[in-house]
Amino acid sequence: MDFNLNAKNESYRARIRDFVEQHLLPLESNPEAYDEHENIALGHLEIMRGKAKHEGLWCLQIPEHLGGKGLDISGMAACYEEMNRSIFGPVVFNSAAPDDGNMMVLAKVGTEAQKERWLKPIVEGTVSSAFAMTEPPPGCGSDPGMMQTSAKRVGDKWVVNGHKHYITGAAAASHFILIARTSDDARKGLTAFMFHKDDPGWEIIRRIPIMGPEEHGGHCEIRFDGLEIPDENRLMEVGDGLKLTQIRLGTARLTHCMRWLGLARRSLEIATEYVNTRESFGQTLAQREGVQWLLGEAAMDIQVGRLLTMHAAWKLDQGDFARKEVSMAKVAVADTLHKAVDTAIQLCGARGYSKDTPLEWIYRYARQARLVDGASEIHKMVFSKTLLAERADFWRWGV
Structure with a gap:
């Protein structure tokens, strides 16, 4: 490319x-x-x-x-x-x-x-939205096949009952995409629907407190108790819920990487500005070899993450699903964001730990990166299975 x-x-x-x-x-x-x-x-x-x-x-x-x-x-x-x-x-x-x-x-x-x-x-920009999929145990997390929330067809409507949690943006959202079980079929058992915040039959139980700064609308626990959705608000065909989820998450996971790289870069920008001016024992911190090692390693990791992300983006632009490329980028960039901001806080000392810079904000936000849209361990399973199937062809060049 x-x-x-x-x-x-x-x-x-x-x-x-x-x-x-x-x-x-x-x-x-x-x-x-x-x-x-x-x-x-x-x-x-x-x-x-x-x-x-x-x-x-x-x-x-x-x-x-x-x-x-x-x-x-x-x-x-x-x-x-x-x-x-x-x-x-x-x-x-x-x-x-x-x-x-x-x-x-x-x-x-x-x-x-x-x-x-x-x-x-x-x-x-007149409304915001949410994607309601994740459920409390024994419902689905990384495994959609464990979906418990059900949608049963009654005439020209679907009646939804179930329980979801950690639904990002739910408290501020007007439009919701909901994934629910419509049959016991292993591959075609889930279906996607749209519903509006004012539709009766559902409620926000609570806005779940979290470690980091929150998106607008937080991360909510919600319950469905007879929510009726007209069939015209079904997305794709009955049984295509898993397919819709895969279509959505492929690019969405990569956009997380794109954004996290910006936060990682910002973290190093703050650190480099500080070490260039802060003096200790007759030298700026930037003149010290140990500081240079820390900065150089974090900068290199950011560049590796950028290349992985851009390669996955390029493959998606070519019409490829880029599953292993997206998963590798997701794992690498999540780790890189944490490493970059942790390095920046270490180099900035008390200033980095304080709220005088956004570093502590970024640090708390960064911890979720290894969890959202599939934990890093799940993504490692994805591309390791591809490695086992493709062997040497795992590293093939496109022609």
């Missing part, structure tokens, strides 16, 4: 970099810019989103005919990385999870009527 960005992608990347520098990095130092869950406060978010729309930097990942800018996945990789040099970045450009993945899958599989009703408001 050619690692040079085309003119369109480079233009968007450079403009996003300027926007982040001019508007978002300064905003992070304003205590009033944060809500009670340590995310950007809604008033400030509305202002920044207005600026992003005005500058033509809104919803880059969605096709132009649906209201976006139509970037390919390689372009998204470069731009999402720049966005998340700010902890506020992705949500400002309407490129944050879970809306990001939900919009992309609806753009791919929704009917025209479904796109108009369910996708368009998310693209416009």
